[in-house]
Amino acid sequence: TDTYTPDPNAKEGGSIVITYKDDVATLDPAIGYDWQNWSMIKSLFDGLMDYVPGTTDLRPGLAESYEISEDGLTYTFKLRPGVTFHNGREMTAEDVVYSLSRVTDPATQSPGAGFFGMIEGFDAQMAGEAESLSGVTAVDPQTVQIKLSRPDATFLHVMALNFASIVPQEAVEAAGDDFGRQPVGTGSFKLAEWTLGQRLVFEKNSDYWREGVPYLDQITFEVGQEPVVALLRLQNGEVDVPGDGIPPAKFQEVMADPAQAERVVQGGQLHTGYVTMNVTQPPFDNVDVRRAVNMAINKDRITQIINGRAVPANQPLPPSMPGYAENHEGYAYDPEGAKELLAQAGFADGFETELYVMNTDPNPRIAQAIQQDLAAVGITASIQSLAQANVIEAGGAGTAPMIWSGGMAWIADFPDPANFYYPILGCAGAVEGGWNWSKYCNEELDAKATEADSMSDPAMADQRLALWSEIYTKVMEDAAWAPVFHEERYTMRSPRMGGDDALYVDPVSIPVNYDYVYVTE
Amino acid sequence: MSDAALPEPRRRSALGRLARRPLALLGLAIISVTVVSAIAAPWIAPFGRDEQLFEGLTLEGAPMPPGGPFLLGTDLLGRDLLTRILYGARTSLVIGVVANGLALLIGTLVGVTAGYFRGWLGSLLMRFTDLMMAFPALLLAICLAAIFTPSLWIVALVIALVNWVQVARVLYTETTSLAERDFIAAERAIGAGHGRILWLHILPHLVPTIIVWGTLGISTTVLLEATLSFLGIGVQPPEPSWGNIIFENQTYFQAAPWLVFFPGMAILLMALAFNLVGDALRDVLDPTQRGRG
Amino acid sequence: MAAYLARRLVESVLILLGVTLVTFFLLYVLPADPVRQIAGRSATTETVESIRRQLGLDQPFWVQYGRYLWNLLHLDLGRSYLQRSNVSELIWARLPPTLLLMAGAIVCELILGLTMGIIAALRRGTATDNGLMIASFIGVSAPQFVVGLLMLYVFAVQLRWFPIGGYGTLAHLVLPALTLGILGAGWYSRMMRSSMVEVLRQDFIRTARAKGLARHRVILRHALPNAILPIIAMIGIDIGIFMGGIVVVESVFGWPGIGQLAWQAIQRVDIPIIMGVTLVSAVAIVLGNLLADLVTPLIDPRIRLR
């Protein structure tokens, strides 16, 4: 049920320019998985489910409605009639079957395949025993039925992921390996031009199935733009939204000028920056040491260093995430207490360790602040500032005692507490090469998590969230991480851009929700 | 000049002649100050090297401009810039002098050997040089630095390993033409061995070129170290170097220009100082230049 | 000539082979796993292994390298792991801007460097000479990122003489080419100065003056071509040095060239792209050197190609 009311002041037409530093890797919804192409793909494609603009509330997308069976194992989606792909063909249930099977096909090499693990037949397909997902079937051209192998409360969110976008088989096959360069979807925009390394132009899909949107005729993404330069261009009136945000070097200048500050929209983000500690190796196998680290870090000062563009964290979940434990206190900044704890743990003289960090600003700076805090309680941490790939490698291999997650940190794929658990705190991720860099594996919590996620009945939502809160509280008790802050989003727009502020800090569409913003002139 | 004996001009030691050039003295002074401040940094620096001072940042987290207790201002973590620059001299001197020197050494060794011996050894060395030249230096540096754990000395080694190539090329050309000169043939005719010819009769003639490349190389290597730091494979934070101070803060050239200006000046001054001394040294070491300004 | 070219070609191929081998090996031992990045955070171990098998990354080094060469022989540079496109296509799209930028930079550094060097040589020992020397040192010592941003700020934002970054017209080229060329200009001016001082001492300069030629003619027609000879070899070397600067300059000015592609690829260990870019830049360097060697005898007839 869609409760969203469109902006009555919205004007149709016009075009905007967005800049990005990095080139767009791909627009294939099964593959694109960086925050830059995430929102682009969102505008080109639709999935069965969608979010209310500017919120984390689910709403139906290509599915007009859905039904969940009693046992929570069967979902039946009724498709919206008359939806056409950009190539003019009407979308049917067969397309849904094809699209979901495509993502989970190992040959697709989709980084999102793992999200679909709850669907029946997933394991068989992964193992190469089946060509497609047996759990997804087309009942009739307008109806799709999806069977799960276990109840999963996050399933509808998964159906809203880009990975679950519906693609036309004939276009995918025609493009061969290059579907990511010639995307065809049902989305509000279609790709008009792509000059490698320079720009992408999106054009309004006038046949879009949602009434009245999008407002913009055209969006131009200019890539390869240094953030500082992008901001200079914005100030010069050449750019409408700097996709990489306001660079730290310009932040103060912008905020000090009321005319510019007025055009900055601030909002929360489903993000947590944390320090992992490898619990399998001394000294971090000692919970007191990990707690001491939590107490030693002065989160307020670190927040100050990044110009206050974050809120200090005391638990893994960000405040805007359902399940956030409001009254959890975490570990207060207490160097003296930390020292005592260390002494108790037998490290009265401290110890030496390494802190890995990704090498892009401001991460090495944050790591240095953490380093100084640790030094104050006697822990000598030498910094290993490396390229992203090298840090990930060290984290996966478990050779890094401590890692500052910045730059690689978890931004939730979907607004559900479960999304923060399995790969980065659960046992599944604690394997060699996994993303659980603390290698923290608590079987008991894993069981609890499974239990929580089996509560797929909407009526049990509150109960489920409570269970998740409990899980994260326990994680904090074990101090597998030292959460440091939750980044806030600051999006700047040109004076001519209109639309609700929420659209500029849309939690699932970064930097802006392209479908609903408009230009005023 | 007639055959009549000229009165013997008074001869001074090379150092003595160097001392008579005001510009060279200026250069020497700058180098000495740099070296002394690098060594004495713990005593003369107003603050601790990595000390992130509470007063060093505004409430909004902005660095402090020069003035007050912070002579050259503070950096983005609230550390005193003067202190960082004083300590940074250590790294930058090692890079500029050791890494650059090592690059010169390898380049000279390869270029001179190849140029003097020619033959299969020369071909082999030059083909290897061509190979190294065709290899993107930055990529090589990145790979090497990623394979070894970064430390100042590894970084110095990596820089030396990518920077010797041009020197080798240039010296190769020069050596080949030098080896053709009559006086080298004359040396061989009196029975001088290769070692003697290379060391006493070829190398001294290459000194001017080596000095030019050496002095120009100082700033290039210091900046290359910074690029590597920026890639996360240079010296690791919080150890300062002039280059990485600039690189960390380069986007702030408008908001906090002092963070770029002062370390930049330090690099420039050091490079200039070495150049002044190098120029003077070159003239002093070249007897044919004697007495000409 | 044909024999010379044939020999150089064989040599070049060997060099390129060496470059690919070394790069491939370095990337092979590099502690970073591309499959992890392809597979994503939520991937299971099986998925990871399946991808590794599909990409052939589970094979031993020589098999992988052999296959790379085999594909190379068919002009196939492979597919990018993360961009999921043909590497040749990616590189091909970005090559023209980079070549343009390099050409612009070479022109800038030659014009700036040579003029500065010539003036310094002619005014040897004067304040002008010293001033130019300091200027050349600033050129060599200034970090390119800062120079680029500064130029952008002054000439594009404040004075509005040039566009703020981007690619397209000649006006777009000026600032990036200048930024990239400043470093080389510093080097060239030093080299040119000493070369020029040397040439001005030669007998034939005196002959030219004895003919009653105008000063500018003596300098430009007689001294310059002789003095420029050692510089030409430098231009070949230069292309290699450019590769580093291009990454920085392209990113400051939003120039859609190879540098940005290489930078991203290195950050993400996208091996096929790194290999492709390395190969292309090695080809450029080898060609640059060959060109320098071919041009030299055109200017100096004494030099024979051997």
Place this chain on the structure above:
Amino acid sequence: MTLAEAPKVRADAAPAETVLSVDGLTVSVATETGLRPLVQDISFALKRGETLAIAGESGSGKSITSLAVMGLLPANVRATTGAVRLAGTDLLRLPEARMRAIRGDRVAMIFQEPMTSLNPVMTVGAQLVEAIQAHEPLTRREAQARALGALKSVRLSEPERRLRQFPHELSGGMRQRVMIAMAIALRPDVLIADEPTTALDVTVQREVLDLLRDLRREMGTAIILITHDMGVVAEMADRVIVMKDGRVVEEGPAIRIFDAPREAYTQTLLAAVPRMGERPAEEPPPPRPSVCVLRDLTVHFDVGRGLLGRATHRVHAVEGVSLEVRQGETFALVGESGCGKSTIAKTIAGLVPFAGEIEIAGRKLHSQADITRAVRRDAQIVFQDPAAALDPRMRVGDLVAEPLVIHGIGTPPERHATVEALFERVGLSRAQIGRYPHEFSGGQRQRICIARALVLRPKLIVADESVSALDVSVQARVLQLLKELRDELGVSFLFISHDMAVVDAFADRVAVMFLGQIMEMGTRAQVFGNPHHSYTRRLIEAVPIPDPGHVRPSRERLASEVPSPVRRRDDPPRRLLLRDVGGGHLVAEAGPG
């Protein structure tokens, strides 16, 4: 065409009109201690069609004087007093722009070094055309035609082709002719020729001198001829100025100067001039053991590159040369440039791979590798160009001591003593031991080279053109030194020279070489007294005679160049057989050239 009546023409055509006059010219160099004069109070006048020779030893200020006339003095040197008048205008006071118009047009100059005075990267034609266009508003085509004419008038073979060639493609003589063509293309009033033939072979020198004489006669050009070769002075000059230490010592008509020199300096200068046939024939010395024997020595250089990197051509630098140098003897090798003399010297020094056999002090050597340090101790070489053969960055004392160090002879103080003694022996002062080569004059440097060769007390010294670059007085002193050393120490000399007069004065036995082969070989008396081979005769005839009264017999003028020793690999030259015409006087059968 004959020039038999040359001296008479000179006497008849003495015209009255003065084109250039120099009055009280003083040129000084700016030093740290103020102005130091290089030449002082020079005065002379030059009439139309007259040849004025300026003679004097090296460093006496000849070049500086002529550069002052051209307004081309080095930056730190300037004319302080006096005047240089060209048809009444004082050139010293002319602004640079107007001087430029005169330079090349009305006063032209030919420089000392033909090898380096042309721009190596411009074609001969371009350099000529440019000189013409600088002064006359001609189109390119017209200027080219004029340039061609100039080349023709200097009798350069194939002038059209020469226009398109680069200087390095021409021989030294050809280059000097191009320089002359450049100078006369605009028919200057005054032509200054600074040592125009010093660097050239006798035969080429002959041609250049003939050419200058024709010019003067045909165009009425006044010539200032700077030279230290009194033979050249005698042949060319109407009047002579003798300079010493920056001052004019004596001035007068050529005939008077040669017949009755007034100043003592002029007299010594003339006395030092070696003359052909002056030395009386001596008794041949008793046969002594040989020090150096070459048997069928052959040296090839491969050049050019074929497809597989193989050489296509071969320089037959030395082609089957056999000769023998006996103890205490001076054996001279003469021949034109490029005939392989230096190559033989270098081969003996072990610098070049060879075929055949070299025997030095009883050791038979068959390859370059056989020439070990021990062999080198017995055979030393003095190189052609003393300036180039000394490492400019070493002190001369160290250079002379170096052979001792290398061969491990003596302790440092002993070596020092040896070097000091040698310095005195070759006529240098002990005090100069600590100086650098560039601080010496050419003659002094040659002595240093000799000292260096002597320090090991070798049995054989190969002296490659050791006196060619020196002026007569210095040359005489160096030759005297060599003679003394030979007589005192019993050293043998392989003396290489293209100067027949010097060889005649110094050598015991002589071999004449051409294209890598020996044409004639025998005692000095046999070869010079009774030359059998036409080539030998041609060389002897070309030598200038230091006597203005001498009448040169008429002779066919050669425009051809020396044939090249470069041949295709599959086309070796024919070996000439030597025939004994009596008393060990060997002569080659009629061969090439």
